[in-house]
Amino acid sequence: MTRADTVAVAAATANLAQPYAELGLTQDEYEKIVAALGRRPTGAELALYSVMWSEHCSYKSSKIHLRQLAPAAPAAAALLAGIGHNAGVVDIGQGYAVTFKIESHNHPSYVEPHQGAATGVGGIVRDILAMGARPVAVMDALRFGPAAAPDTGRVLPGVVGGISFYGNCLGLPNIGGELDFDPCYAGNPLVNVLCVGVMRHDDLQVAAASGPGNQVILFGSTTGPDGVGGASVLASAAFGGPAGEAVKRPSVQVGDPFLEKLLVECCLELFAGGLVVGIQDLGAAGVACATTELAAAGTGGMRVQLDAVPLRDPSLGPPEILMSESQERMMAVVEPGRVAEFLAVCAKWDVRAAVIGEVTGTGRLVMTWHGETVADLPPGSAADGPVYARPLARPAAQDTLAADDPAALPRPADGPALRADLLALIGSPGLADKSWVTDQYDRYVRGDTVLAMPEDGGLVRVDEATGLGLALATDGNGRYCRLDPYVGTQLVLSEAYRNVAATGARPLAVTNCLNFGSPEDSAVMWQFAEAVRGLADGCAALGVPVTGGNVSFYNQTGTVAIHPTPVIGVLGVHDDVRRRLSIGFGEDALLILLGRTEAEFGGSAWAHVRHGHLGGRPPVPDLAAEQRLAGLLIAAATAGLLSAAHDLSDGGLAVALAESCLRGGTGCRVRLPADPFTFLFSESPARAVVAVRSRAAARFAELRAAHGVPGQTIGTVGGDDLVVEGWFAIPLAELAAVHQGVLPALFG
Amino acid sequence: MRIGVITFPGSLDDRDAARAVRLAGAEPVTLWHADRDLRGVAAVILPGGFSYGDYLRCGAIARFAPVMSELVPAARSGLPVLGICNGFQILCEAHLLPGALTRNSGLRFVTRDLRLRVENTRTAWTRAYSGGQEIVVPLKSGEGCYAADPGTLADLEASGQVVLRYAGSNPNGSADGIAGICNAAGNVLGLMPHPEHAVDPLTGPSADGLGFFTSVVAGQEGGFGRWVG
Numbered sequence: 017m018t019r020a021d022t023v024a025v026a027a028a029t030a031n032l033a034q035p036y037a038e039l040g041l042t043q044d045e046y047e048k049i050v051a052a053l054g055r056r057p058t059g060a061e062l063a064l065y066s067v068m069w070s071e072h073c074s075y076k077s078s079k080i081h082l083r084q085l086a087p088a089a090p091a092a093a094a095l096l097a098g099i100g101h102n103a104g105v106v107d108i109g110q111g112y113a114v115t116f117k118i119e120s121h122n123h124p125s126y127v128e129p130h131q132g133a134a135t136g137v138g139g140i141v142r143d144i145l146a147m148g149a150r151p152v153a154v155m156d157a158l159r160f161g162p163a164a165a166p167d168t169g170r171v172l173p174g175v176v177g178g179i180s181f182y183g184n185c186l187g188l189p190n191i192g193g194e195l196d197f198d199p200c201y202a203g204n205p206l207v208n209v210l211c212v213g214v215m216r217h218d219d220l221q222v223a224a225a226s227g228p229g230n231q232v233i234l235f236g237s238t239t240g241p242d243g244v245g246g247a248s249v250l251a252s253a254a255f256g257g258p259a260g261e262a263v264k265r266p267s268v269q270v271g272d273p274f275l276e277k278l279l280v281e282c283c284l285e286l287f288a289g290g291l292v293v294g295i296q297d298l299g300a301a302g303v304a305c306a307t308t309e310l311a312a313a314g315t316g317g318m319r320v321q322l323d324a325v326p327l328r329d330p331s332l333g334p335p336e337i338l339m340s341e342s343q344e345r346m347m348a349v350v351e352p353g354r355v356a357e358f359l360a361v362c363a364k365w366d367v368r369a370a371v372i373g374e375v376t377g378t379g380r381l382v383m384t385w386h387g388e389t390v391a392d393l394p395p396g397s398a399a400d401g402p403v404y405a406r407p408l409a410r411p412a413a414q415d416t417l418a419a420d421d422p423a424a425l426p427r428p429a430d431g432p433a434l435r436a437d438l439l440a441l442i443g444s445p446g447l448a449d450k451s452w453v454t455d456q457y458d459r460y461v462r463g464d465t466v467l468a469m470p471e472d473g474g475l476v477r478v479d480e481a482t483g484l485g486l487a488l489a490t491d492g493n494g495r496y497c498r499l500d501p502y503v504g505t506q507l508v509l510s511e512a513y514r515n516v517a518a519t520g521a522r523p524l525a526v527t528n529c530l531n532f533g534s535p536e537d538s539a540v541m542w543q544f545a546e547a548v549r550g551l552a553d554g555c556a557a558l559g560v561p562v563t564g565g566n567v568s569f570y571n572q573t574g575t576v577a578i579h580p581t582p583v584i585g586v587l588g589v590h591d592d593v594r595r596r597l598s599i600g601f602g603e604d605a606l607l608i609l610l611g612r613t614e615a616e617f618g619g620s621a622w623a624h625v626r627h628g629h630l631g632g633r634p635p636v637p638d639l640a641a642e643q644r645l646a647g648l649l650i651a652a653a654t655a656g657l658l659s660a661a662h663d664l665s666d667g668g669l670a671v672a673l674a675e676s677c678l679r680g681g682t683g684c685r686v687r688l689p690a691d692p693f694t695f696l697f698s699e700s701p702a703r704a705v706v707a708v709r710s711r712a713a714a715r716f717a718e719l720r721a722a723h724g725v726p727g728q729t730i731g732t733v734g735g736d737d738l739v740v741e742g743w744f745a746i747p748l749a750e751l752a753a754v755h756q757g758v759l760p761a762l763f764g
Numbered sequence: 765m766r767i768g769v770i771t772f773p774g775s776l777d778d779r780d781a782a783r784a785v786r787l788a789g790a791e792p793v794t795l796w797h798a799d800r801d802l803r804g805v806a807a808v809i810l811p812g813g814f815s816y817g818d819y820l821r822c823g824a825i826a827r828f829a830p831v832m833s834e835l836v837p838a839a840r841s842g843l844p845v846l847g848i849c850n851g852f853q854i855l856c857e858a859h860l861l862p863g864a865l866t867r868n869s870g871l872r873f874v875t876r877d878l879r880l881r882v883e884n885t886r887t888a889w890t891r892a893y894s895g896g897q898e899i900v901v902p903l904k905s906g907e908g909c910y911a912a913d914p915g916t917l918a919d920l921e922a923s924g925q926v927v928l929r930y931a932g933s934n935p936n937g938s939a940d941g942i943a944g945i946c947n948a949a950g951n952v953l954g955l956m957p958h959p960e961h962a963v964d965p966l967t968g969p970s971a972d973g974l975g976f977f978t979s980v981v982a983g984q985e986g987g988f989g990r991w992v993g
Contacts, residue, residue, distance in 0.1 A: 274817025
């Protein structure tokens with residue numbers, strides 16, 4: 017047993033120096049802690065505050081900006097729980113509610129790709145579970161350094177293997193996501209995982225410790241030294257073994273998806289039995305975070321016996337127990353009379369559970385260690401954390417970047433050159449066929465997956481009888497956001513919104529994962545502020561509320577930050593999944609290009625792939641046009657007028673046509689106006705290509721006019737080639753070979 | 765007809781198997797790993813998943829579950845038993861079927877819609893198919909490479925116990941492209957692909973997998989292969 021620093025000792029040794037700097041706290045923050053306690057913190061308290069006030073847990077640099085997102089949400093009846101909960105909850109009708117959220121596990125995935133990515137899945141699944149929902153699907157948005165770089169060969173297969181290992185074993189279908197490559201992610205891969213869960217309205221759980229006398233139960237995995245300080249910095253030597261014998265542990269946690277599966281089933285049975293008053297998952301900052309947040313959100317007081325926490329390493333003392341990020345743990349608040357029933361359900365699922373404390377009315381979070389008090393604090397002081405208005409400044413280099421117009425780039429002038437550019441795009445790693453990745457994921461489990469990758473969005477059936485379903489898409493685009501974070505974020509939001517509508521679903525709500533460099537860099541902070549402002553304005557314009565999100569700062573190598581990369585997830589409701597739209601061309605149909613095409617190449621895939629160019633202005637978002645387009649796609653899907661629909665984004669019409677041909681195994685023949693280059697490769701937003709059933713052309717034209725969406729007939733579906741009349745033709749076999757060969761050639 | 769679906773800790777496709785049973789016109793009955801009770805069902809499905817987290821070896825712990833002490837003798841007496849993916853691995857570990865499932869030759873988990881050839885239509889679970897028929901069913905596994913000693917493989921071929929074979933390229937290195945085998949009596953079938961994920965074109969690549977479930981229902985109605993427990 018480790019000798020603990022007690023409150024009594026702390027009071028008697030007021031001037032004893034504390035290792036706050038090693039734990040990532042500034043002197044000013046340390047002084048705030050001393051002021052909150054009225055004395056120096058004990059070792060346990062210092063550990064607790066250090067993780068609670070870390071950027072990861074406290075959002076201290078981002079909070080001041082994220083406040084814009086709450087008022088941006090219209091007072092939608094659809095929102096049952098909003099920002100501030102473990103995850104937002106949205107009403108999708110018929111008594112069902114959906115909860116969804118994205119989280120990052122970027123840094124752990126670079127250090128140890130397999131476990132870093134695996135535990136990223138585990139963490140977000142517990143967030144969804146804590147809301148009372150059954151997790152039903154996951155998605156992963158991945159970004160790596162150059163595909164051919166040796167380190168990408170280490171990181172990518174590890175990350176994909178980790179997601180496959182954890183998600184498959186947990187029994188959650190992986191229904192989509194993203195894969196992209198850029199040198200800016202070489203030292204900072206982005207591993208963002210989204211989870212979505214479904215519940216009945218009455219199933220909503222709260223993360224609050226209410227009712228003095230109620231028992232606090234820690235259940236799931238035992239607590240070990242894994243991930244100690246993962247949320248702040250590596251644990252200091254002071255938290256090791258006996259003096260002078262510093263024990264350095266790996267700070268990436270190790271996941272056990274089997275235990276998580278048991279925990280999911282166990283929790284759902286506990287919820288169904290009405291055995292839970294409040295519940296919180298244990299993620300970053302473990303027991304420290306769960307006890308503090310439960311207490312702060314509830315009656316206010318809690319007594320915790322830290323020596324009652326089941327340990328897998330008996331040498332752990334209070335600071336490590338508080339900071340441990342051991343996976344697969346939950347904390348519940350249970351009425352004393354229901355504890356026996358609670359423990360019986362845990363026993364049925366072979367889940368270990370221990371009563372570790374009790375809710376009190378004292379307003380203090382008090383922790384003991386073998387009878388001695390080692391922490392005694394007002395929980396709100398730790399849960400709220402500091403708020404910083406970091407300096408921000410638009411870097412002068414933005415102007416240089418904007419002036420570097422892609423209009424100056426040489427363009428393909430004849431058929432063979434256009435053909436070569438199309439093949440180069442679909443053969444580039446970021447736009448290539450992703451089966452090498454997605455074939456490692458189970459998309460079938462649970463038997464409700466209606467659409468999965470490579471479709472525009474994932475679609476999951478919620479109710480077998482009515483066909484009610486939920487659609488999800490995630491999108492990000494570091495290049496657009498680098499050129500203009502405000503506009504770029506709106507383009508990303510627009511794309512996710514459009515992707516959901518392209519399945520025939522009505523977009524309802526937004527989640528986000530904001531991946532940026534260091535908040536201590538004023539240029540990064542400007543990017544962040546602009547991105548959040550763009551998101552807030554965009555969501556207000558589209559009428560979709562932000563229900564929650566996650567911020568990941570410090571994604572940089574030395575002084576060089578990644579491109580600002582907000583990843584946006586949009587959730588939609590599908591009234592009848594049998595009316596879903598696929599991107600795949602099949603039956604004979606008329607091809608119509610919807611929306612306006614302008615010459616917009618700033619940040620485009622064409623400029624990136626063909627010229628390694630990033631400059632100019634990104635495309636101009638048109639949120640009103642996005643709304644009209646979505647309305648048309650939903651109405652046309654409901655009326656059964658379309659045999660396929662594909663949104664236009666990276667690589668424009670050229671890439672969309674190639675993907676739709678390959679998905680459905682059927683070619684197409686298109687005629688383009690004078691400048692085929694712009695039509696093929698521009699990335700103007702608010703566009704889609706639709707295949708209109710042969711007998712539905714007149715009805716679709718009426719619907720299109722009624723929705724005010726511009727459109728032009730560009731050709732027909734059919735044949736075994738992708739033909740642009742007068743310019744070039746590519747046999748599907750050749751398209752397939754180029755598109756499908758890329759990732760296997762790179763990764764084996 | 766009542767068909768049992770066993771849930772082990774870590775079973776994942778139990779819900780899908782139950783749905784397939786319902787679509788085939790039978791009543792799914794939940795069987796719990798810790799109960800020594802088959803609840804009088806007329807057939808049993810061991811679903812896919814990662815029972816006991818695949819710890820030790822896939823299926824190696826599940827074979828010792830209390831419910832198995834009821835299932836093994838019943839299977840030996842003719843009870844129709846279908847093991848899908850992890851269920852197939854458990855049947856091999858329980859020695860109801862010969863051989864073993866090992867790591868895919870590509871060393872990665874593989875999810876893919878595959879063409880399978882039905883080689884034997886005389887089993888309790890494949891009567892609805894015609895001999896040599898090709899069906900499309902998803903495979904999703906990391907340890908689906910069927911292995912057995914040459915003598916066993918020769919015996920399986922000679923006695924028609926190779927029920928299903930990969931019709932296209934071999935996705936996992938299985939010996940002789942074997943996707944599924946049965947016992948000598950034809951009542952116990954194990955296969956790596958997932959017919960329960962191919963019961964509705966809305967959520968699967970086809971409805972080709974439904975035949976496994978309608979086979980056992982039709983068999984019972986026809987009065988053969990009936991098991992009385």
